Amino acid sequence: MTDERSTRRDDVTDAEVSKTYREIATERAPASLNERVLRAANARTGHGYSRTISWLRPMAWAATIGLCLAIVVELNDVSQLGEPLPERRAIQPASSPEKAVTKAKEPPAGLAAPLAQGRIDQPSEDKRGRSTPAAATLDMLERDEAPSTAAPEPARENLREYVDTSGFEVDDAPILEEAEELARMRDGPNQEADAVTPSLASRFAQQEAAISLRCDDDVRATPDSWFECIEGLEDAGFEAAANEELAELKEAFPEFEIP
Amino acid sequence: MILTNPLPAGLRLSCAAAVSYAAVMDHRVDDSALMLRYRDGDVEAFEALYRRHNDSLYRYLLRLCRHRDTAEDIFQDVWGKIIKSRERYRPTAKFTTFLYRVARNCFIDHLRRNRRHEGSVDIDVDTQMHDGVDAAAETERSLARRRLESALAGLPEEQRDVFLLHEEAHLSLDDIAHVTGVNRETAKSRLRYAVNKLKAAIAAEIADSLEAS
Numbered sequence: 001m002t003d004e005r006s007t008r009r010d011d012v013t014d015a016e017v018s019k020t021y022r023e024i025a026t027e028r029a030p031a032s033l034n035e036r037v038l039r040a041a042n043a044r045t046g047h048g049y050s051r052t053i054s055w056l057r058p059m060a061w062a063a064t065i066g067l068c069l070a071i072v073v074e075l076n077d078v079s080q081l082g083e084p085l086p087e088r089r090a091i092q093p094a095s096s097p098e099k100a101v102t103k104a105k106e107p108p109a110g111l112a113a114p115l116a117q118g119r120i121d122q123p124s125e126d127k128r129g130r131s132t133p134a135a136a137t138l139d140m141l142e143r144d145e146a147p148s149t150a151a152p153e154p155a156r157e158n159l160r161e162y163v164d165t166s167g168f169e170v171d172d173a174p175i176l177e178e179a180e181e182l183a184r185m186r187d188g189p190n191q192e193a194d195a196v197t198p199s200l201a202s203r204f205a206q207q208e209a210a211i212s213l214r215c216d217d218d219v220r221a222t223p224d225s226w227f228e229c230i231e232g233l234e235d236a237g238f239e240a241a242a243n244e245e246l247a248e249l250k251e252a253f254p255e256f257e258i259p
Numbered sequence: 260m261i262l263t264n265p266l267p268a269g270l271r272l273s274c275a276a277a278v279s280y281a282a283v284m285d286h287r288v289d290d291s292a293l294m295l296r297y298r299d300g301d302v303e304a305f306e307a308l309y310r311r312h313n314d315s316l317y318r319y320l321l322r323l324c325r326h327r328d329t330a331e332d333i334f335q336d337v338w339g340k341i342i343k344s345r346e347r348y349r350p351t352a353k354f355t356t357f358l359y360r361v362a363r364n365c366f367i368d369h370l371r372r373n374r375r376h377e378g379s380v381d382i383d384v385d386t387q388m389h390d391g392v393d394a395a396a397e398t399e400r401s402l403a404r405r406r407l408e409s410a411l412a413g414l415p416e417e418q419r420d421v422f423l424l425h426e427e428a429h430l431s432l433d434d435i436a437h438v439t440g441v442n443r444e445t446a447k448s449r450l451r452y453a454v455n456k457l458k459a460a461i462a463a464e465i466a467d468s469l470e471a472s
Contacts, residue, residue, distance in 0.1 A: 254340035
């Protein structure tokens with residue numbers, strides 16, 4: 001009632017102008033626009049989902065299950081590779097260096113001739129290394145620092161000399177690859193962790209910085225306090241964060257007029 | 260089709276009854292209530308709300324921008340924002356005020372981004388004759404309409420905005436002041452200037468036709 005009275009008192013309109021305007025203002029929103037808006041409204045509430053793309057949901061489930069299975073299989077493989085190696089033969093330390101050398105130069109019974117030949121050829125030091133699976137395994141054994149299983153130093157040296165087979169060709173390349181892979185897996189984690197830790201640390205630091213550059217939820221409750229916070233960010237020189245916040249503010253409070 | 264809200268629990272309607280109920284609901288339920296129902300996932304409520312305001316908002320933007328493509332872009336943008344912000348919607352003011360405030364902000368954002376609408380007027384004034392009306396009178400009305408359209412396009416932006424909010428959204432002076440972010444007296448003054456100029460434009464047309472006859 002009060003509104004009506006005040007409207008009448010402040011009536012600044014003109015009937016003729018209104019009537020003429022009504023005659024010209026006959027446009028209607030195009031049907032295509034209506035359809036687009038209503039579709040958007042429908043999509044936002046998820047009603048149109050099952051109708052239009054009903055196959056997507058089962059497809060997504062199937063893909064998720066498949067992915068999970070693949071991960072489980074992969075993890076199983078990894079755990080098999082990571083199982084402890086068969087126990088090494090205990091190598092008795094030689095009582096004296098001479099004995100050790102002699103003992104080392106004698107091939108054990110049942111060793112194949114080429115292996116023995118390889119030992120006799122005595123390849124140069126630079127040819128040694130992981131050229132054979134046995135050498136790779138030896139390297140791996142050397143890196144293992146468990147005191148209960150580690151062989152005494154002289155015996156290990158002897159073993160290396162004895163097992164060094166770089167003088168003959170190995171036909172079974174996959175074995176070599178597998179041994180190398182095994183060695184990598186045994187040594188890898190720490191190296192990777194060392195490499196990853198600094199990058200992770202810097203990423204955490206960046207995230208922390210980003211979090212501190214955002215306005216709190218309490219501040220975001222009203223557009224005015226949110227805008228004040230954005231101004232604070234701008235004043236502090238955080239232009240990018242301020243712009244990001246401003247975009248979010250516009251989305252959350254579209255009716256708020258940015259001064 | 261089953262309507263559960265606000266009907267009593269367990270009451271089911273046939274399709275025809277539901278349609279007639281929806282028609283009644285369309286006129287009785289408050290805009291804000293419809294918006295709140297849409298917030299809770301009722302898409303039909305949004306459709307009812309949209310049908311109430313789509314044409315008037317479209318005309319408002321069309322005459323504010325004076326460029327059809329721009330108006331359509333902004334129109335979509337406005338409704339997109341309304342849809343997105345439904346979670347945060349609180350019926351603190353009239354929905355119409357909220358809607359036109361969003362529309363105005365979108366228009367201002369558009370102005371800030373680019374100014375392609377400037378100087379481009381592509382709105383066709385309906386000059387077709389209406390059936391069963393005297394040809395001379397119709398010509399006169401047609402001229403008046405054309406004159407008004409031209410005068411409206413020539414108004415300063417603030418005055419045109421206020422006039423359109425008054426005519427299309429049927430907002431009161433207080434609401435216009437709220438939407439445009441000025442005080443009530445400023446809004447009133449702008450509206451008066453706008454109406455007087457438009458009135459003068461129509462009157463000049465009538466005087467011209469009288470002189471000619």
